[in-house]
Each structure stands twice: as C-alpha cells, then as structure tokens.
Amino acid sequence: xxxxxxxxxxxxxxxxxxxxxxxxxxxxxxxxxxxxxxxxxxxxxxxxxxxxxxxxxxxxxxxxxxxxxxxxxxxxxxxxxxxxxxxxxxxxxxxxxxxxxxxxxxxxxxxxxxxxxxxxxxxxxxxxxxxxxxxxxxxxxxxxxxxxxxxxxxxxxxxxxxxxxxxxxxxxxxxxxxxxxxxxxxxxxxxxxxxxxxxxxxxxxxxxxxxxxxxxxxxxxxxxxxxxxxxxxxxxxxxxxxxxxxxxxxxxxxxxxxxxxxxxxxxxxxxxxxxxxxxxxxxxxxxxxxxxxxxxxxxxxxxxxxxxxxxxxxxxxxxxxxxxxxxxxxxxxxxxxxxxxxxxxxxxxxxxxxxxxxxxxxxxxxxxxxxxxxxxxxxxxxxxxxxxxxxxxxxxxxxxxxxxxxxxxxxxxxxxxxxxxxxxxxxxxxxxxxxxxxxxxxxxxxxxxxxxxxxxxxxxxxxxx
Amino acid sequence: xxxxxxxxxxxxxxxxxxxxxxxxxxxxxxxxxxxxxxxxxxxxxxxxxxxxxxxxxxxxxxxxxxxxxxxxxxxxxxxxxxxxxxxxxxxxxxxxxxxxxx
Numbered sequence: 001x002x003x004x005x006x007x008x009x010x011x012x013x014x015x016x017x018x019x020x021x022x023x024x025x026x027x028x029x030x031x032x033x034x035x036x037x038x039x040x041x042x043x044x045x046x047x048x049x050x051x052x053x054x055x056x057x058x059x060x061x062x063x064x065x066x067x068x069x070x071x072x073x074x075x076x077x078x079x080x081x082x083x084x085x086x087x088x089x090x091x092x093x094x095x096x097x098x099x100x101x102x103x104x105x106x107x108x109x110x111x112x113x114x115x116x117x118x119x120x121x122x123x124x125x126x127x128x129x130x131x132x133x134x135x136x137x138x139x140x141x142x143x144x145x146x147x148x149x150x151x152x153x154x155x156x157x158x159x160x161x162x163x164x165x166x167x168x169x170x171x172x173x174x175x176x177x178x179x180x181x182x183x184x185x186x187x188x189x190x191x192x193x194x195x196x197x198x199x200x201x202x203x204x205x206x207x208x209x210x211x212x213x214x215x216x217x218x219x220x221x222x223x224x225x226x227x228x229x230x231x232x233x234x235x236x237x238x239x240x241x242x243x244x245x246x247x248x249x250x251x252x253x254x255x256x257x258x259x260x261x262x263x264x265x266x267x268x269x270x271x272x273x274x275x276x277x278x279x280x281x282x283x284x285x286x287x288x289x290x291x292x293x294x295x296x297x298x299x300x301x302x303x304x305x306x307x308x309x310x311x312x313x314x315x316x317x318x319x320x321x322x323x324x325x326x327x328x329x330x331x332x333x334x335x336x337x338x339x340x341x342x343x344x345x346x347x348x349x350x351x352x353x354x355x356x357x358x359x360x361x362x363x364x365x366x367x368x369x370x371x372x373x374x375x376x377x378x379x380x381x382x383x384x385x386x387x388x389x390x391x392x393x394x395x396x397x398x399x400x401x402x403x404x405x406x407x408x409x410x411x412x413x414x415x416x417x418x419x420x421x422x423x424x425x426x427x428x429x430x431x432x433x434x435x436x437x438x439x440x441x442x443x444x445x446x447x448x449x450x451x452x453x454x455x456x457x458x459x460x461x462x463x464x465x
Numbered sequence: 466x467x468x469x470x471x472x473x474x475x476x477x478x479x480x481x482x483x484x485x486x487x488x489x490x491x492x493x494x495x496x497x498x499x500x501x502x503x504x505x506x507x508x509x510x511x512x513x514x515x516x517x518x519x520x521x522x523x524x525x526x527x528x529x530x531x532x533x534x535x536x537x538x539x540x541x542x543x544x545x546x547x548x549x550x551x552x553x554x555x556x557x558x559x560x561x562x563x564x565x566x567x
Contacts, residue, residue: 044545255481255537
C-alpha cells in the first residue's frame, strides 16, 4: 500500500476548544479520521480516583457538537481516547451520555463503540500473583496493599481495540484510558501506513497545535502519514510548523526525548530527520518502531487523608521583615496547640504553612538579603485521617493563626481573613498508587467493548449492546 | 562564571507522569550548548541537592539538533501528596536559573 493516511487532530484535548473552521479545513484537505484524546494523568490523581472529569460538561458537549457533526457529514471515523480525563468506566460512560445527547440534537445516528479498560482489583491481584506485573522506575514490586488502596485502576490501551471497533463498523469510538499516541496512530496503522511514522506522528500531534511555532495561535493539526514518512501542518492557515517546533515537541512531558515506550513496542526517533517542506509543513523520516512483548501501563488512584485550609493576608511590616522567623514560631505554636488539645487523637496529622509572596511555591529557604514583600498570603493546610478531624484541628488553630504576634508584649495583631467561616473543607487528598505495567497475551484481553448503536435504534427502537 | 539563565534562551519544567519531573534547557546557540552540554553543574548531584531526588534516577539527554539538554528526575514525593506545592511541576525550573555553570 502506498496511500497516504490523513489524520485530523482538532485540538490537544477534548473540551479545550475545537475550532469549527479548522475542522472544516482539515476535512476539505482529505482527512481520513478525526482523532484526539480527552484526558491525562497530568492534573493529578483526583480525576482517576473519583471518575469526575477535569473539564465541565458544557465544554465537552460544545466540542462534541462540532466533531460529531463533522464525522457524520464527512463519513470518516471519530476516535476519542481517555474519555472524561481519567478514562475510567465512570468517565467513559459520562462522555457516552453527552455524545448520545449530541447525536439526538444533531439528528444523526452513529454507531458508537465504547472501550472500557478499567480493571477489578481481583484481576490485577491475579495478574500480579502470576508474575505478569512489573514496576516502572522508581517504584518497587506491586503489593496487594497498593492495589487495595486504589479506588479505580485503568489499563492504558494501544491502538488495537480502536482498530477492532472500526472493523466492526464503528463510526465513533469513545475509549477509556489510552495512550494518546495510539489513538492518533490507530487508523494509519490499520490502513498500512509505516509503523514508525504512524507512532511518531501520533506523538508529535497528540497536543494538537502545540507543535506549531506559535502554539497559542491554533487548535489543531493535520498529519499525512505514508510508508516511510509523515508530514504535519497546523489546521489554521495563518499558523506554521517548523523543524524546531516539531522536533522540539518530542521533549514535551516526556522523560526520554528519543525513545518512547508504547503498548507493544518502543518508538525510537533518535535517527529521525526533520525537514521543512514549505513555510508551514514539516516532513519527518527515519522514525523507527521496535516491537516488544505487549504490555499495558496501569494507573491506579485512591483516597488518602483529608484536608482543611485557612487563608490570611498580612501587610504588617514587622512580620514581613521577618517572615522565616514568623513561619517557624507560628508553626511551632500550632503544633503545640494541636498536641495539647487533641493528644493521641490527632493521629498522623500534618500542618503546613505556605507563605505566598515569599516561598510557598518552592518551600525552599529564601536567599539571604531578599527584600521584604509588600504583602503575603499565608495558607494553612491541616491534613488528617478524617475531614472532621482536619476541620477540628483547623478550628483549634484558628485563634493562633489569626492573632499570632511575631514578638510578645504588644497588642495581639489580627491578620486579614478573606472568608467567614475562615476554614474551608478541601476534601480528600487523592494519590497515585500504581506505576507498573501488566503483560497481556492479547491487546484486547483487558478491554471490554460495548456499543450504542443509534443507527439500529433509529430503525428499531432502543438497542443497547 | 555564567549563570544558566544567561546561556539559555528558554528553560522550562513539567511533570512527565506522576512520578517524574523533566527539565528542558534550550541553550542560546551551538557554542554555549557544546560548552555546557556535559557540564558538572548539570550532574545528578546538583539535582539531588536542589530537589532531594535520588541521583541514580537522574537521566540526562543531549539533543544536538535543538542545542538542548533535557534532564529528567524522580519527584521527591509523588505528584499530589499532602505537601504538594506545584502539581504540574511547572515552576520547578526556577531554582536552576542562577546555577553557576562551569
């Protein structure tokens, strides 16, 4: 096969803001598929641990309206990976419901495949007992204790479940947690494009127009993938890709800029060559794929302790001139107050004071001789085993946090609380507990495919496969 | 002695998954890139002392085409813990800016 497969990546992530005119341009240029992702672990463990999406329903719906209308009109598939941020089962079903609503509003009848890759704890324990799970650096071997801590565990899919769904007649595939790269590579791989170029294009295009020179000027890209090369250009005609912007994207959010481990192999771009074809398109050759035994990355997250926070603002010049001393004295006083008030009941608690305007972000000592700021905000964070306990600790600390003097012997100061009540229950601290891969015999072994066949439903009433 | 910020056109940091931070040092041209690519100032020990990371997991890559050095290291605590201050690690590069290069 020598045909070129064109992949339209409308935006780096569903919900960020698809541009209808860009999509129209990509379709007119001959796109064979619209592919993008809708999630990441980037923003922390809460989304996986709860199944709640990062972006709001309205933003997802708005982007789906544009993409599903384009899918129906052009008759090309629409693939979306990592639905609902985490791609766990709750999140995929949440996006499914929005997609069905959009289809009804658009009066279209797509066949929608749903790829679920959330795993029961028992399945993972059984794989672990069989020696099928190994850690990724810096983690150690997986324990059942870590598995039990996870509220949700997902296995990161490769392109194979998408290809299987397309072969079974899907118009739209809504996937659970998937390698971003794999979603973009699926149709090129299915239709015989080069394996190295398919994966490499997927990596470069995964954040949409972030690989363009002016990353904020456009949303999407168009990639044309052949046997031994791919070309990439921004969808917006006024934007451009150059060799630096495209090759530089291999650095982004990657710990290794040359070798990228994916389900079933490693993409090696160490000998890739990047050339400008014209003023806005870059051609890449020399991308290599090394097949490896098939593994899926596991992501697992669950709840940890609870936090309650308080915030004050300080303009008192004496405090501002001695912020480190103030921090240390206040922190010691708060710990003493908690120990005295709660004793053993406080359990494994933590109190942290972050002085914004001084060193809250780094938590590191400020260089000697630094000028005093004009004002600071101080955030108090109590972490404890229950929300109630974290809040009671905050309440116990409240008068000290509010009135603590730098030096004794004067009137007690009152710092600026912005809220009443002053304490804010922040909820749970969610944590990632897994950093492992599982070996599977078949890329679809841990994947469940369900169907919402609106084509059949429109003919014969409700069908839900 | 030059500071890192004086020999780079851009320096950035970002999380690379929940357990790693990656830093990209875009040098201002091939001359400074070649001069500092293998500098001891960018050794694993520097990252261990600045970030409390385990030096045996510090990875360093030189990307000639981009005049860029990439350094990846393990977070001292996984993303999003009780004492998290920079969820996306996007501010972690700042403490490298004044690194004395040799």
